[in-house]
Amino acid sequence: xxxxxxxxxxxxxxxxxxxxxxxxxxxxxxIFAIIGPNGAGKTTLFNLIAGVFAPDVGAITFAGEPIDGAxxxxxxxxxxxxxxxxxxxxxxxxxxxNAAIGSMLRAPDMDGAYARASEILRxxxxxxxxxxxxxxxTLPDRKRLExxxxxxxxxxxxxxxxxxxxxxxTETDRIVKILRTLNAEENITILMIEHxxxxxxxxxxxxxxxxxxxxxxxxxxxxxxxxVRVIESYLGAEAIA
Amino acid sequence: xxxxxxxxxxxxxxxxxxxxxxxxxxxxxxFGVVRVVNFAHGEFAVLAMYATxxxxxxxxxxxxxxxxxxxxxxxFVGWLLQRLVVQPFIVRPQHDQFILxxxxxxxxxxxxxxxxxxxxxxTNLAYSYDSWFVGPIIVDKVRAYAAAAAVAITIALLAxxxxxxxxxxxxxxxxxxxxxxxxGLDIKKLxxxxxxxxxxxxxxxxxxxxxxxDVTPMLAPSFTLLAFTIVIIGGLGSMAGALLGGLLIGVVxxxxxxxxxxxxKSMVSFAxxxxxxxxxxxxxxxxxxx
Amino acid sequence: xxxxxxxxVSARARVLIAAFAIAMLAAPLFLDRYLLSVLVLVCLxxxxxxxxxxxxxxxxxxxxxxxxYLGLGAYVSAALYVHYGIGPWLGVFPAIxxxxxxxxxxxxxxxxxRIEGVYFALxxxxxxxxxxxxxxxxxxxxxxxxxxxPVRSEDQSQWWNLRGGPTFFYYLALxxxxxxxxxxxxxxxxxxxxxxxxxxxxPEAARALGIDVNRARMSALLLSAAMTGIAGVFQAFxxxxxxxxxxxxxxxxxxxxxxxxxxGVGTLFGPILGAFVLAPLGEVLIxxxxxxxxxxxxxxxxxxxxxxxxxxxxxxxxxxxxxxGMLRLRSAPR
Numbered sequence: 001x002x003x004x005x006x007x008x009x010x011x012x013x014x015x016x017x018x019x020x021x022x023x024x025x026x027x028x029x030x031i032f033a034i035i036g037p038n039g040a041g042k043t044t045l046f047n048l049i050a051g052v053f054a055p056d057v058g059a060i061t062f063a064g065e066p067i068d069g070a071x072x073x074x075x076x077x078x079x080x081x082x083x084x085x086x087x088x089x090x091x092x093x094x095x096x097x098n099a100a101i102g103s104m105l106r107a108p109d110m111d112g113a114y115a116r117a118s119e120i121l122r123x124x125x126x127x128x129x130x131x132x133x134x135x136x137x138t139l140p141d142r143k144r145l146e147x148x149x150x151x152x153x154x155x156x157x158x159x160x161x162x163x164x165x166x167x168x169x170t171e172t173d174r175i176v177k178i179l180r181t182l183n184a185e186e187n188i189t190i191l192m193i194e195h196x197x198x199x200x201x202x203x204x205x206x207x208x209x210x211x212x213x214x215x216x217x218x219x220x221x222x223x224x225x226x227x228v229r230v231i232e233s234y235l236g237a238e239a240i241a
Numbered sequence: 242x243x244x245x246x247x248x249x250x251x252x253x254x255x256x257x258x259x260x261x262x263x264x265x266x267x268x269x270x271x272f273g274v275v276r277v278v279n280f281a282h283g284e285f286a287v288l289a290m291y292a293t294x295x296x297x298x299x300x301x302x303x304x305x306x307x308x309x310x311x312x313x314x315x316x317f318v319g320w321l322l323q324r325l326v327v328q329p330f331i332v333r334p335q336h337d338q339f340i341l342x343x344x345x346x347x348x349x350x351x352x353x354x355x356x357x358x359x360x361x362x363x364t365n366l367a368y369s370y371d372s373w374f375v376g377p378i379i380v381d382k383v384r385a386y387a388a389a390a391a392v393a394i395t396i397a398l399l400a401x402x403x404x405x406x407x408x409x410x411x412x413x414x415x416x417x418x419x420x421x422x423x424x425g426l427d428i429k430k431l432x433x434x435x436x437x438x439x440x441x442x443x444x445x446x447x448x449x450x451x452x453x454x455d456v457t458p459m460l461a462p463s464f465t466l467l468a469f470t471i472v473i474i475g476g477l478g479s480m481a482g483a484l485l486g487g488l489l490i491g492v493v494x495x496x497x498x499x500x501x502x503x504x505x506k507s508m509v510s511f512a513x514x515x516x517x518x519x520x521x522x523x524x525x526x527x528x529x530x531x
Numbered sequence: 532x533x534x535x536x537x538x539x540v541s542a543r544a545r546v547l548i549a550a551f552a553i554a555m556l557a558a559p560l561f562l563d564r565y566l567l568s569v570l571v572l573v574c575l576x577x578x579x580x581x582x583x584x585x586x587x588x589x590x591x592x593x594x595x596x597x598x599x600y601l602g603l604g605a606y607v608s609a610a611l612y613v614h615y616g617i618g619p620w621l622g623v624f625p626a627i628x629x630x631x632x633x634x635x636x637x638x639x640x641x642x643x644x645r646i647e648g649v650y651f652a653l654x655x656x657x658x659x660x661x662x663x664x665x666x667x668x669x670x671x672x673x674x675x676x677x678x679x680x681p682v683r684s685e686d687q688s689q690w691w692n693l694r695g696g697p698t699f700f701y702y703l704a705l706x707x708x709x710x711x712x713x714x715x716x717x718x719x720x721x722x723x724x725x726x727x728x729x730x731x732x733x734p735e736a737a738r739a740l741g742i743d744v745n746r747a748r749m750s751a752l753l754l755s756a757a758m759t760g761i762a763g764v765f766q767a768f769x770x771x772x773x774x775x776x777x778x779x780x781x782x783x784x785x786x787x788x789x790x791x792x793x794x795g796v797g798t799l800f801g802p803i804l805g806a807f808v809l810a811p812l813g814e815v816l817i818x819x820x821x822x823x824x825x826x827x828x829x830x831x832x833x834x835x836x837x838x839x840x841x842x843x844x845x846x847x848x849x850x851x852x853x854x855x856g857m858l859r860l861r862s863a864p865r
Contacts, residue, residue: 050739076741084739090732092797101729104722105741113722153740278649333847335648336593340792340843343595347785347836354829458829462781466660469653508664511657518654519644 001064003028003189004049004080004157009058009068011044018044019055020213026157026206031183031190033200033221036210037234042193043085045210046161049191050082051075063156077105081155083146085162085193089134095145096121096130102152117152124148124178140171147175151182157189158182164196176202197235201225209234245377250499251492252380256388258491260449262484263391264464265471266398267442273478274415274435277327278335280342283464284349285440289315289447290456291353294362297451304364304451305390308444312394315444316437323436328429346465353458361455369452387449394445395484398438402480411435415478443468463507470510474517476527485525489513544860555705559698567697571769573810574704575762580791580802581711582758588797589724590751591731593648596655598783599662600630600756604763605773609680610672612692612768619693623764627757633658634756635749642745656781663779673773680771693768700769707765708803711758715799727751731797759787782832789835793842795849804851812838 002025011019019041026032034042048055054069061067067075076082081102090098099117100110107113121127124144129137134145143163150158160179164172176199182188183203194200200207200221207224209217211234217227224230268282289311296302296311326345330338371382402408413421414431422428454460467490475486490510497509517524540548558570579601586592607629608622637658641651667675682694690699718724726747729737734744767773777783794805813831820830846853 052735072735072738073741073743076739082739084736088733088736090729090736092732093728097725097728101725101737101742102740104725110720110722110725113725149740329844336587337843337847339593339649339652340788341840343785344836344840344843347839348833351829351833351836355825355827355833359828466656470657473650473653502668504664504667508661511661514657515640515654518646518650519640522644522646522650 002026003030003063004191005059005061006045006049007059007061009045009048009055009060011041011048011053011055017213019048021058022210022213022215023058024208024215024218026189026191028156028189029183029187030205031179031192031203033204033207034191034193034210035195035197035200035207035224035234036216039212040210041213042210043161044213046082046159046191046193049075050080050159076153076155079154079156080159081150081153081157082159083143083150083161083163085165087139087142087146089137089142089145089149091135092133094131094133095126095137098134098145099126099148099152102149103154105153120148120152124151125174140167143167144175144178147178151188155188157191160190160192160194162193162195164194164199167196169198172196172199175199179203197225246499248378249380250495252378253384254492254495255488256381256384256491257453257495258488259388259395259484260391260446260453260487261467261471261491262487263395263442263449264446265468265475265483265487266395266480267439267446268468269472269475269478269480269483270442271436271439272472273480274411275323275327275331275432277331277338277436278342279439280339280465281346281349282439282443282468283466284346284461285315285318286443286447286450286464286468287353287456287458287461288349289444290451290460291357291362292444293448293451294364294456297364303366304448305386307451308390308394308448311448312441312445316441318437318444319440320433320437322440323433324429327436328432331432346461350458350461353461357458359457359459361457363455364451366452383452387452390449391446394442398442399480401438407431407434466507467510470514473514473524476524479524479526482524482526489525541860543858547858547860552709559701564697567701569810569814571697571701571704573806574701574708575765576786576790576806576809577803578704578708578711579759579762579787580789580794580805581708581715582755582762583787584791584796584802585715585718585727585758586751586755588791588801589718589727589731590748591727591734592748592752593652594655594755594784595652595781595788596657596659596784597755597759597787598779598781599633599655599659600759601763601766601783601787602659602662602666602773602775602778603629603633604760605767605778606666606672606678606763607760608764609678609767609773613678613680614671618691619764619768620691623761626764627760630756630760630763631753634752638749638752642748656784659779659781659784663775666775666779675775678773680767682771693765700765704765707761712799712803719799723747723750789839791849792839793850795851798849798851800855801849801851804854805849808850809835 004026006022006024009019009022010017022045034045036042047053049060051067051070051072051074059066059068062078062080065078067078090101096114096117099121100113103116104110104113107116121130124147126141126144126148129141134142137145147160147163163175179190180203183190204221207219207221208215209224209230216233217224217230225235264286268279271277271279292314293304293307293311296307297304330341366383368382373380373382402412410426411431411434413426414428471486471490472483474489475482493509493513494506497506559567562570583594583597586594604626607626608619611617611622611625612619637654640646641654646654666672672678726737726742729740729742730744730747738744790805790809791802792805793808794803795801816831816834842849
């Protein structure tokens with residue numbers, strides 16, 4: 001059974017069809033990437049999965065349970081954690097407090113929450129900045145904090161929205177390594193929206209391409225990057241040369 | 242209550258409501274454009290009342306006629322206030338802005354209290370007790386003149402927004418701030434202008450109200466609350482909404498005053514506020530938040 | 532739990548807190564009746580400020596109508612005492628219940644219909660105004676003319692009826708302020724406290740981490756209301772007279788918020804520092820203005836208004852963070 005099944009989902013905003021009859025299945029343990037030009041409906045799809053709004057048509061199931069239309073907090077409690085495209089750390093709280101708020105969902109008490117938060121911060125290389133307030137961090141650090149906080153909720157499925165955007169190649173490689181380890185060691189399934197093809201090619205086991213809200217291709221990274229429609233609409237001939 | 246009495250009460254409500262509407266219009270314009278919640282709006286209206294009272298006592302200028310110079314004065318006050326005090330707060334969180342204006346409201350009310358004392362001041366106009374008799378219905382001349390002045394000023398303001406370049410520019414700011422900046426409008430100047438217009442409305446309404454009611458500093462917080470109630474019911478940022486809300490509240494208060502008790506009129510207004518916030522938070526004519 | 536709450540506090544801070552606590556406990560030995568009464572007001576202001584702070588500093592909701600709960604607590608407990616002889620230590624419970632019921636209504640309206648920010652503040656003002664006008668018309672509690680609690684000299688030491696001298700009320704007020712402080716310190720470290728902070732900082736991000744935002748806001752509102760209600764009970768039995776136009780008035784609500792805003796919203800020591808700054812400031816103002824003949828009513832309030840504006844403009848996070856920085860009282864991270 002797929003971990004996440006999106007079935008014929010459509011979302012309209014006053015006449016604009018943002019997501020057009022999209023179906024996909026994310027297998028447990030996969031690293032599933034969604035790519036496509038800006039405005040293709042990728043973040044809307046994420047928002048539908050995460051419960052920010054409900055689809056007009058179609059169903060979304062997670063581990064067999066329907067989640068379309070459920071509240072975001074409920075969806076997180078079920079085991080889906082998300083990051084935001086424009087990072088949203090809790091600015092006045094410290095790094096470790098940010099992480100602890102994530103881990104307190106599943107921790108028996110606050111001491112346990114802080115212990116787990118410490119562990120995650122060490123993993124994500126933020127331990128030495130744990131006492132700083134989130135608004136003092138640089139962008140790459142904030143991105144890692146965003147991931148750390150989502151991870152702290154012990155999700156089965158992690159939704160990453162353009163987590164590599166704005167990072168230098170060394171930073172990108174760093175996060176790629178962390179994600180690969182998390183996927184391999186803790187069996188966390190990852191669903192990511194990405195523009196940075198370097199990361200997609202390095203990580204993804206399966207790629208889904210959206211354009212104007214609809215699916216135009218899917219398959220392995222190799223298959224998708226050779227697909228003519230994908231090259232025409234998004235990648236451009238030079239990108240995969 | 243006889244039918245003619247009901248009609249009189251209704252008429253009274255409409256006439257007073259038109260003046261309320263003018264005051265609320267100022268608040269709506271400020272919020273719609275500058276997006277600052279002017280918690281000191283009622284305080285400025287009462288300040289204008291005292292200014293008008295002084296003009297009347299010293300120079301015998303009729304309060305309703307004084308609305309024009311007072312409005313002009315308060316335009317200038319608003320313009321200055323925005324430039325010097327409010328502008329630095331535009332980027333601050335809404336709570337900070339609100340508290341700043343709460344502080345200003347406290348300062349204004351107590352300044353008036355210190356200068357004039359808490360006792361209410363009455364203005365006796367030549368026509369204060371004159372009325373017209375339209376069939377069985379009695380219409381107070383004061384209220385009619387006051388309403389007429391309020392309507393005139395409101396029409397002038399609406400015409401400004403509709404037909405002049407400045408007015409259109411201001412409406413552009415309200416509609417789409419980024420767009421307005423991108424096409425090169427001087428946002429700061431327009432903000433100052435709008436604040437000035439907003440306080441001018443408060444000033445004019447205050448001046449007119451001197452003819453209708455006794456002046457005391459304690460009116461200030463209830464005016465602020467009244468203006469907010471009207472604007473929320475009518476729709477934050479909608480000029481027509483402010484006027485409609487003013488009329489509605491004027492009528493509701495007049496009816497409540499006559500049918501239940503004068504002291505209960507604000508309760509009924511609040512009940513209406515709660516109902517509107519619950520059922521249609523964007524107000525009667527406001528745009529729904531997407 | 533209490534020990535844990537202060538475990539991270541630096542040694543320096545601990546010494547200062549201890550010194551402060553001792554000074555406060557010993558105060559009645561050194562101060563005259565008048566100064567002691569000022570301290571009672573300071574402690575009460577610190578207590579109510581702490582209660583209000585839970586709503587804004589923790590959960591991020593601005594209430595400008597908190598006098599509502601003060602008045603409700605006062606009137607309910609006073610009415611029970613005057614009409615049924617029920618002492619305040621028992622009467623406090625119905626008083627709290629009344630506050631919770633009203634707060635639940637307010638919260639339901641606000642959170643169900645997504646009333647936030649400025650709209651929420653206005654809703655709180657409206658509720659307080661309704662109470663003010665409403666209680667003007669309730670004959671059973673004296674209406675606009677006022678409600679008076681009987682004070683007979685022979686009951687002077689009935690602590691169970693909250694009758695006593697200034698020292699008695701002082702220690703009671705001090706106890707309330709200290710209890711509120713400790714409660715907030717514990718809450719800050721708790722799960723509930725963390726979810727409040729998350730909701731304050733970014734409700735959508737909090738949702739994405741599994742936090743039920745409405746439930747968190749409601750719990751903050753109810754706690755804040757209940758605590759303020761207790762202050763109302765104290766107020767009723769301390770002043771022995773109640774007027775709707777005073778206790779429900781917006782100026783009362785503003786009094787409540789002055790100390791925490793000046794001291795520092797969202798901090799534990801803010802309300803305390805704010806209360807201690809405002810009380811002597813008020814006294815100094817009165818004597819200064821009296822000296823230059825500026826005795827008009829409203830002078831003190833005017834200066835407080837200016838002070839509020841100055842603080843929000845210059846030191847918006849309040850005086851406590853500055854002071855803590857100067858005294859180097861940073862706590863260790865957890």
